Amino acid sequence: MKRESTAILLRIYIGESYRYKGKPLYTYIVEMLKAEGIAGATVFRGIMGFGKRSLIHTTSILRLSTDLPILIEVTDLEENIExxxxxxxxxxxxxxxxxEKVKIVFYDSNKSE
Structure with a gap:
């Protein structure tokens, strides 16, 4: 079965070393989102990037960074994001x-695997 709807996509850009209440910030955020009933979130670890301070963070062995870019993508209905x-x-x-507003195409076969 296929369903389509409109939703909101949040992209949260933070550093891998950022912490909150003793745990990695990305872990805290994903756990909070789950507790709040958000439809879904995914964490991506970047291999290279730079931000406001223009410092390049990379996995390159020559410039190994301890603070790689982290991207958390969150998608849900607008009222849940708000x-x-x-x-x-x-x-x-x-x-x-x-x-940003996004169109969601959700596929569900209704089969348990």
């Missing part, structure tokens, strides 16, 4: 969040 934004404001002290 609900979690204040919680993100509380835990993110540096980084970047982008937001």
């Amino acid at each position: 609900k979690i934004k204040p919680k993100l404001d509380e835990v993110i002290t540096q980084g970047l969040i982008t937001e």
Whole structure:
């Protein structure tokens, strides 16, 4: 079965070394999103990037970084995203969040595997 709807995609850009309440910030955010009932989130670890300070962070053996880029993608209905934004404001002290409307195509075969 295929369903389509409109949703919001948040992209949260932070550093791998960022922490909150003693754990990696990306872990804290994903656990919070799950607890809030958000439809889905995925964490990506970048192999190279730079941000506001223009410092290049890379996995290159010549310039091995201890603070690689982390991207958290979150997709859900607009009302659910609006609900979690204040919680993100509380835990993110540096980084970047982008937001855009997206079309979701959800496939569900209704078969348990």
